[in-house]
Amino acid sequence: MADKGRPLMRRKEKASAERTKDVQKVKSEGERAVDNGEAPPAEASNGAVDGSQNGESPVEPMELPPFEIIQGDRIDPFAFKFQFKNVEYSSGRNKTFLCYLVDEGQAADGLLRGYLEDEHTGAHAEEAFFTQCLLNYDPALRYTVTWYVSSSPCSACAAKIAEVLKARTNVKLSIFAARLFEWEETEIQVGLKALHATGCKLRVMKPLDFSYTWETFVENEEEPLNLWEDCKENYEFYQEKLADILQ
Numbered sequence: 001m002a003d004k005g006r007p008l009m010r011r012k013e014k015a016s017a018e019r020t021k022d023v024q025k026v027k028s029e030g031e032r033a034v035d036n037g038e039a040p041p042a043e044a045s046n047g048a049v050d051g052s053q054n055g056e057s058p059v060e061p062m063e064l065p066p067f068e069i070i071q072g073d074r075i076d077p078f079a080f081k082f083q084f085k086n087v088e089y090s091s092g093r094n095k096t097f098l099c100y101l102v103d104e105g106q107a108a109d110g111l112l113r114g115y116l117e118d119e120h121t122g123a124h125a126e127e128a129f130f131t132q133c134l135l136n137y138d139p140a141l142r143y144t145v146t147w148y149v150s151s152s153p154c155s156a157c158a159a160k161i162a163e164v165l166k167a168r169t170n171v172k173l174s175i176f177a178a179r180l181f182e183w184e185e186t187e188i189q190v191g192l193k194a195l196h197a198t199g200c201k202l203r204v205m206k207p208l209d210f211s212y213t214w215e216t217f218v219e220n221e222e223e224p225l226n227l228w229e230d231c232k233e234n235y236e237f238y239q240e241k242l243a244d245i246l247q
């Protein structure tokens with residue numbers, strides 16, 4: 001399965017490299033000596049921000065779009081099968097795919113639909129959703145938002161989502177997750193509970209949800225999704241863990 005994820009990774013690496021180039025250009029104009037290439041992007045951009053706060057640089061790297069995020073219409077089928085597989089140990093799946101549907105109520109022409117993909121080293125897809133997909137947020141509208149995510153949010157994202165939902169009570173969010181991310185960690189459990197307390201619906205994806213997501217968000221070439229052998233058992237495993245956490 002890992003092999004099937006690679007074509008996409010390659011495409012992604014290329015895209016990242018191009019964006020990194022732009023960022024590095026900006027940094028060099030600001031005369032910031034930030035390590036090139038191998039350094040974790042999050043570290044690098046923090047360094048650049050600190051630099052501009054020292055008054056040496058007119059450049060504001062924070063104004064750049066989050067260059068770790070890919071936004072798209074439909075997911076590559078091989079990437080979907082690898083990233084959404086609800087295995088217990090998510091080895092090699094160091095990113096989150098977030099498929100979204102947004103219903104803006106009566107004023108809308110239809111549903112907004114798409115997906116986001118991140119690398120965990122940069123901005124996370126959950127946060128990017130609010131900054132990139134709800135750009136024209138209008139407090140007068142009522143939003144019904146549904147996410148199908150490859151894994152449930154990390155504690156930082158859970159806190160951010162909870163913050164947004166508390167501030168924007170006109171946004172109703174349901175999150176369907178293929179896997180629970182680090183569910184044994186206390187801070188993760190605290191984050192999920194806090195999210196649940198805001199009224200956010202948290203669910204583990206059932207076999208039918210995988211088929212729906214495949215039909216709705218994947219370049220499926222009209223082929224049905226052949227669910228993997230232990231899909232239902234894995235769903236039941238995660239479902240039980242989530243129920244324990246939220247009870």
Ligand SMILES: [Zn+2]
Pocket residue numbers: 124125126153154155156157158
């Ligand atoms: Zn996160």
